[in-house]
Amino acid sequence: MKSAHIPTLIRLLLLGAATKPAQISTTALAKEIGKSQQAASKHLLELERFGYLERIRTRRGSQVRLTQSGINQLRIIYASLKTALEELPPMVEITGELFTGLREGAYYVSLKGYSKQFMWKLGYEPYRGTLNLRLTTPMDIRIRKELMEYPGIFIEGFEDEKRSYGWVRLLPAQIGDSTSCAVFSSFERTHYDETVLEVLAPVNLRQKLGLKDGDRITVRVFLTPEKTKTP
Amino acid sequence: MKSAHIPTLIRLLLLGAATKPAQISTTALAKEIGKSQQAASKHLLELERFGYLERIRTRRGSQVRLTQSGINQLRIIYASLKTALEELPPMVEITGELFTGLREGAYYVSLKGYSKQFMWKLGYEPYRGTLNLRLTTPMDIRIRKELMEYPGIFIEGFEDEKRSYGWVRLLPAQIGDSTSCAVFSSFERTHYDETVLEVLAPVNLRQKLGLKDGDRITVRVFLTPEKTKTP
DNA sequence: ATTACTAAAAGTCGAGTAG
DNA sequence: TCTACTCGACTTTTAGTAA
Known part of the structure; x- marks a missing residue:
């Protein structure tokens, strides 16, 4: 995964795209990640190509769902942070x-x-x-x-x-x-x-x-x- | 923070740079993050400029320590993932x-x-x-x-x-x-x-x-x- | 050994825009 | 509306190399 995709993937996770397809347009996603519509579109295309998410095109955007593989990418990051951060002086x-x-x-x-x-x-x-x-x-x-x-x-x-x-x-x-x-x-x-x-x-x-x-x-x-x- | 810095910051956290200065050279860090020595050097310079880490130059590299601010950056990512992933009904x-x-x-x-x-x-x-x-x-x-x-x-x-x-x-x-x-x-x-x-x-x-x-x-x-x- | 510069390549992004 | 293309600008990375 490219590092630029991390925030996008996290955003999609927070939008609930892990459990059910989330209805979102590239414009709306762009706002969420603080990038342009074009960037959002490219991220979705690439994440799709990597097999981290799946889409169905609809009239008003796409239905986006993270795949298990996509969720696992985030789980890897989460696991690293979990062990390290929880051992820290709190x-x-x-x-x-x-x-x-x-x-x-x-x-x-x-x-x-x-x-x-x-x-x-x-x-x-x-x-x-x-x-x-x-x-x-x-x-x-x-x-x-x-x-x-x-x-x-x-x-x-x-x-x-x-x-x-x-x-x-x-x-x-x-x-x-x-x-x-x-x-x-x-x-x-x-x-x-x-x-x-x-x-x-x-x-x-x-x-x-x-x-x-x-x-x-x-x-x-x-x-x-x-x-x-x-x- | 730039998204490219996320993996680097996580790596440094895993190297224990949050609690005590970690002895690491740019070459060694480069290997850790899978980038070139030059990229590692630049990341350290930028993370330093952002106030996310502090360094003491030594003979064989640098002593790198994450600041509270740097740790907080990771805590933010951690918190997002935590709520979403742990409450993620499987x-x-x-x-x-x-x-x-x-x-x-x-x-x-x-x-x-x-x-x-x-x-x-x-x-x-x-x-x-x-x-x-x-x-x-x-x-x-x-x-x-x-x-x-x-x-x-x-x-x-x-x-x-x-x-x-x-x-x-x-x-x-x-x-x-x-x-x-x-x-x-x-x-x-x-x-x-x-x-x-x-x-x-x-x-x-x-x-x-x-x-x-x-x-x-x-x-x-x-x-x-x-x-x-x-x- | 190191770190970090310059220059050029590679990659990312946004404006304009087509379908 | 929407998505996603091209292309130019900007950013990031690497190779070469100096200190």
């Missing part, structure tokens, strides 16, 4: 742009039902205010999503007179070389979209690190070894 | 047109030598009559052929006074969302051509699903993980 870096949220974070953090748990599960009482990072690249958003798969630190939900509050999960993290903090990896009730990473710390990070809105911050997130979703 | 869908066969299926199924095996290998006594689907698209015919590559459920051949009967193999399948059945994936002696898919079920499917000749039926075939023939 951490990822996520970069985002600092912005001021609705101060919801500050409100939730200050609630007794949560803050008591932070105290003994994190070992510190968090500063009453979270750092909100807007994730701008698809890569950071992808990594953000991956965080949900790790168990991390479980903070139970609770109820008060007014309402109930859902559980959240945190992952220990670090900004710079020494500033330890934690990021919210998943919520029972999502209150932000997936392009936002919220950081909790024992101190006022804005002050300590001299940050201002628009700064690009890199957070190093430590992943717990066991995933909640088994492979 | 199944394919085949669509065909119902037709009435020569009732050969019914005859074979009713033979004691087969039906006893169906009973304990499938867990049910099949209805005495099979559903014959005529595969009309080249794609479905292709998928039909591919089924032969999976071991599936082996039903031994046998002999009676008159003649001997060949082995057959079945794959578990489903019609609609709940109707479980099995399809014949391969025969020792083919009695139908490859444009026909024969479905076996514990009940009369025509009756249960209200089917009639000419109806287009989609069967979901579950593939056993191991292939008998490797690609």
Whole structure:
């Protein structure tokens, strides 16, 4: 297989072309892979010639289905990455742009039902205010999503007179070389979209690190070894 | 990242360059990635420029170490493949047109030598009559052929006074969302051509699903993980 | 031994366009 | 619409070779 075909094959896999023929035109595929219609057409022709996919031409494009052989190509790549990546010191870096949220974070953090748990599960009482990072690249958003798969630190939900509050999960993290903090990896009730990473710390990070809105911050997130979703 | 860099980056990961600097020369890397020394050199230069790896030049080559950013690139690919491949139900869908066969299926199924095996290998006594689907698209015919590559459920051949009967193999399948059945994936002696898919079920499917000749039926075939023939 | 330059070949891609 | 061709531009690779 040519290396240029790897992203195309992955794209087709993500479009579900492994289980059932996926209806897609060369123009639409071109958009998916960020190339021209002509390139998409050529990729399909070549992948077809290599026996990695099969097509039926229809009025509005083609029905594309990956063959077992095509899926196996991806399995080979996957297997290499799996063994190597899962043995790694489990951490990822996520970069985002600092912005001021609705101060919801500050409100939730200050609630007794949560803050008591932070105290003994994190070992510190968090500063009453979270750092909100807007994730701008698809890569950071992808990594953000991956965080949900790790168990991390479980903070139970609770109820008060007014309402109930859902559980959240945190992952220990670090900004710079020494500033330890934690990021919210998943919520029972999502209150932000997936392009936002919220950081909790024992101190006022804005002050300590001299940050201002628009700064690009890199957070190093430590992943717990066991995933909640088994492979 | 350029797609040509993907195999190189994976190679470096496998060489352990993610955890500790890996000692490697451009010539050695060239061999690893199946390219020329010059190509390997260029890849290293470019990956370095992109910030995906760092190098220390030594006498006998370079010490190469992937950066978090480089590892993250691979994590993105890994994450895409992971969700798609691991959640990929090992199944394919085949669509065909119902037709009435020569009732050969019914005859074979009713033979004691087969039906006893169906009973304990499938867990049910099949209805005495099979559903014959005529595969009309080249794609479905292709998928039909591919089924032969999976071991599936082996039903031994046998002999009676008159003649001997060949082995057959079945794959578990489903019609609609709940109707479980099995399809014949391969025969020792083919009695139908490859444009026909024969479905076996514990009940009369025509009756249960209200089917009639000419109806287009989609069967979901579950593939056993191991292939008998490797690609 | 190395790495990495230049130049040329080979390959990839996109614009225009035919069927 | 669609797919996929040609052709020119750009990119990547290789051979030769310098340092």
